[in-house]
Structure formats: structure tokens, C-alpha cells
Amino acid sequence: MEDLESKHYQELMALKKEYEEFVYIVSHDLKSPLRAIANISSWIEDDLEGNDNAEIIANFSLMKGRVARLESMMNALIELSRVNRLELDQxxxxxxxxxxxxxxxxxxxxxxxxxxxxxxxxxxxxxxxxxxxxxxxxxxxxxxxxxxxxxxxxxxxxxxxxxxxxxxxxxxxxxxxxxxxxxxxxxxxxxxxxxxxxxxxxxxxxxxxxxxxxxxxxxxxxxxxxxxxxxxxxxxxxxx
Structure with a gap:
């Protein structure tokens, strides 16, 4: 019985480690390309200044909004993963x-x-x-x-x-x-x-x-x- 409990505990710790590694990848490896997409879209908007095509302007605005939402979701995921470790002062x-x-x-x-x-x-x-x-x-x-x-x-x-x-x-x-x-x-x-x-x-x-x-x-x-x-x-x- 103790061996089974030990095995389950080890499996749980392994899953926890995998989750923390995933969050690390999300926070470090995905944020940079998302910021790059946002920056590039802003540069293109600047290049198109004076263009009165409302559809193009709306599409760029939509894209930047989606990128911002993705970054917010990643930040929330990171915050969730750190609940048990940060701000523990009483x-x-x-x-x-x-x-x-x-x-x-x-x-x-x-x-x-x-x-x-x-x-x-x-x-x-x-x-x-x-x-x-x-x-x-x-x-x-x-x-x-x-x-x-x-x-x-x-x-x-x-x-x-x-x-x-x-x-x-x-x-x-x-x-x-x-x-x-x-x-x-x-x-x-x-x-x-x-x-x-x-x-x-x-x-x-x-x-x-x-x-x-x-x-x-x-x-x-x-x-x-x-x-x-x-x-x-x-x-x-x-x-x-």
C-alpha cells in the first residue's frame, strides 16, 4: 500500500514538474514572438498612414487586439502557476x-x-x-x-x-x-x-x-x- 502511495506521489510530482516547465516555455519562448507580431503590425500601420481603406485598418486593429489577448492569457496562466509560491507573507x-x-x-x-x-x-x-x-x-x-x-x-x-x-x-x-x-x-x-x-x-x-x-x-x-x-x-x- 505504501509503495502504491509513493508511486502515485512521484507521478503527481512529475506531472507538476511538467506543468511548471510548460508554463516556463509559455512565459519565455512565446512572449517574444507575440511582441514582435504586435510591433511589426504597428510598423505596417505607420507605413500605411493616409490609407483610407477602413477594412485594412480594422484588420490590423483586430490582429493587435488578438495578440494582446494572448499575452494577457499567458500572464494569467503564469500567475495561476505561482499562486502556491508567491505573496505568502502574513x-x-x-x-x-x-x-x-x-x-x-x-x-x-x-x-x-x-x-x-x-x-x-x-x-x-x-x-x-x-x-x-x-x-x-x-x-x-x-x-x-x-x-x-x-x-x-x-x-x-x-x-x-x-x-x-x-x-x-x-x-x-x-x-x-x-x-x-x-x-x-x-x-x-x-x-x-x-x-x-x-x-x-x-x-x-x-x-x-x-x-x-x-x-x-x-x-x-x-x-x-x-x-x-x-x-x-x-x-x-x-x-x-
Whole structure:
């Protein structure tokens, strides 16, 4: 039995090494040619300055947009691979202040209103603050980015239990169809087409990996047409 467990562990470590080598190749060997394509297309655009062919101009713009998207996806893949290794310092942070800072960072338009319900006894906690910030920012940004109304309402709830802080990020947007909910945490998956909403589709995957790293849980609660709620728990004590 022990030999079998040892064999499975070695196979797992080998797969992990292969994955890390793949990410290294992506980050170093593919970025340079992508940047070269972007640069060359810009040079050609400069050479064509004064050309009034709208189709040519649109095609170059489309190509540069696709290259930028590929680079963003590669950066997201690299970030995902480093979740367990980077930003592992624990320091004291105010939970309410951190939430409101993340909300401010994620808001790029004046039509967003935040509504808070905070029921906690201990506002400050020593934790993986940068990781918590990443999860909060991604979930808030996601709620704003995929909203479909002129006026956006985001509801943020924080409840403290004996062992953890329980967070809920809710919006009053279109919600997520039940048929695709199982895919929502998959890398690069988006409900809306990437041509409609410019996103890598990696934010929720990164959130899930971070929450799993600290020993918490994350789930989607959504009814189509009635908004979306993401709930996650963040343990007060984190042992890596």
C-alpha cells in the first residue's frame, strides 16, 4: 500500500514538474514572438498612414487586439502557476478597509453603487493579505465587468464565525445560466464571448486556487436573471 502511495506521489510530482516547465516555455519562448507580431503590425500601420481603406485598418486593429489577448492569457496562466509560491507573507490587515479598497480599485465608472453589510467582532486579522486582496478584487471586478445594466449595484456581506470570515459578493446583473455553472471556475472560460467582454477568463480560476490554498471554500450562487453571488470562506488561521 505504501509503495502504491509513493508511486502515485512521484507521478503527481512529475506531472507538476511538467506543468511548471510548460508554463516556463509559455512565459519565455512565446512572449517574444507575440511582441514582435504586435510591433511589426504597428510598423505596417505607420507605413500605411493616409490609407483610407477602413477594412485594412480594422484588420490590423483586430490582429493587435488578438495578440494582446494572448499575452494577457499567458500572464494569467503564469500567475495561476505561482499562486502556491508567491505573496505568502502574513501581516495584519483591516478586513473592512481592505474590502473597500478593493471596491475602489475595481471601479472605473461612476455608475457603480456598493452596499455593505459587515457583522464582525474583530476587524483586524493577521493573514495572507495580498492573496485575500486578489480574491476580493477579482470577484468585485467580475461582478462589475459582466453587468448588463446602466446602474450597477454590488452587495458585499462579511460575517465572522469562530474560525473564519464568510464573504459574499452579490450583484443585480443578468446572472449565470444553470447549464454553464459547472464550467465557471475553469481556466479561460467566460459566459460572454471574449469579443463582447475583454477578459482572459482566468480570474475565477485564480480565486478558487487561492481559497483552496488557505483552506477555505468558494461557491457560486446564481439564478439566471436574478444576479450572481459568489460566497467564500477565509480561515482566521492559515497554516501552509
Amino acid at each position: 501581516y495584519e490587515v483591516s478586513i473592512p478597509e481592505l474590502v473597500k479598497e478593493c471596491a475602489a480599485m475595481a471601479t472605473t465608472t461612476p455608475n457603480v453603487s456598493f452596499h455593505y453589510r459587515i457583522e464582525i467582532e474583530h476587524e483586524k486579522v493577521t493573514t495572507l493579505a495580498k492573496k485575500l486582496e486578489k480574491v476580493l478584487f477579482n470577484l468585485i471586478e467580475n461582478a462589475i465587468q459582466f453587468h448588463d445594466k446602466d446602474k450597477i449595484n454590488i452587495f458585499i456581506e462579511i460575517i465572522e464565525t469562530n474560525l473564519a470570515y464568510e464573504f459574499a459578493i452579490r450583484d443585480d446583473g443578468p446572472g449565470i445560466p444553470e447549464a454553464v455553472r459547472e464550467k465557471i471556475f475553469n481556466i479561460f472560460y467566460t459566459v460572454s464571448a471574449k469579443d463582447l467582454v475583454e477578459t482572459t477568463g482566468a480570474g475565477l480560476t485564480i480565486c478558487k486556487k487561492i481559497v483552496k490554498l488557505v483552506g477555505g471554500t468558494i461557491e457560486l450562487v446564481s439564478g439566471e436573471g436574478s444576479g450572481t453571488t459568489f460566497k467564500f470562506s477565509w480561515p482566521k488561521e492559515i497554516v501552509l
